[in-house]
């Protein structure tokens with residue numbers, strides 16, 4: 166099972182503000198959809214609560230929560246990451262989609278990172294992606310998009326693989 170983290174981060178590793186994303190980048194939404202559709206996505210309960218239309222369609226939604234008896238429409242709820250991962254052993258690749266608490270706990274286990282690096286700082290941000298050590302990661306691909314009328318900032322899709330050498 167390949168464990169992949171996927172996140173959109175600002176210049177200071179910001180990922181969210183007041184329970185929401187940093188900004189709206191339609192091309193990043195499409196990128197996220199293209200990469201995760203048909204696969205399992207794992208998220209913290211707060212990220213699930215922040216999804217505007219609830220569970221993400223055409224994906225197996227897994228929510229991590231300590232709340233006993235929490236039910237989430239369209240999602241399976243597990244009380245720990247370990248218990249969730251036990252159910253996913255047959256998956257070829259699973260996607261950890263946030264938020265900060267869940268990224269922090271899964272970064273040490275991650276095989277791949279799909280990062281959208283937004284070329285802007287967000288001073289009001291209150292949640293952050295954990296620091297990564299560049300020596301631990303090899304860049305597989307990098308694709309930069311300029312700002313335009315639909316995208317207030319330029320951004321770069323970066324795909325990284327853990328350096329096992």
Ligand SMILES: NC(=O)c1ccc[n+]([C@@H]2O[C@H](COP(=O)([O-])OP(=O)(O)OC[C@H]3O[C@@H](n4cnc5c(N)ncnc54)[C@H](OP(=O)(O)O)[C@@H]3O)[C@@H](O)[C@H]2O)c1
Nearest residue numbers: 172173181184185186209210211212230231263264265266
């Ligand atoms: N930029 C991005 O790519 C991106 C992606 C995703 C999310 N976000 C942003 O990130 C923010 C949410 O992140 P967050 O760190 O506040 O919350 P989170 O990681 O989404 O969820 C935290 C919750 O997950 C549960 N949890 C965490 N660790 C657990 C464990 N070991 N065992 C059982 N349950 C556990 C707890 O739920 P209970 O309280 O129910 O027990 C905890 O309150 C939002 O602003 C969101 O928009 C950004």
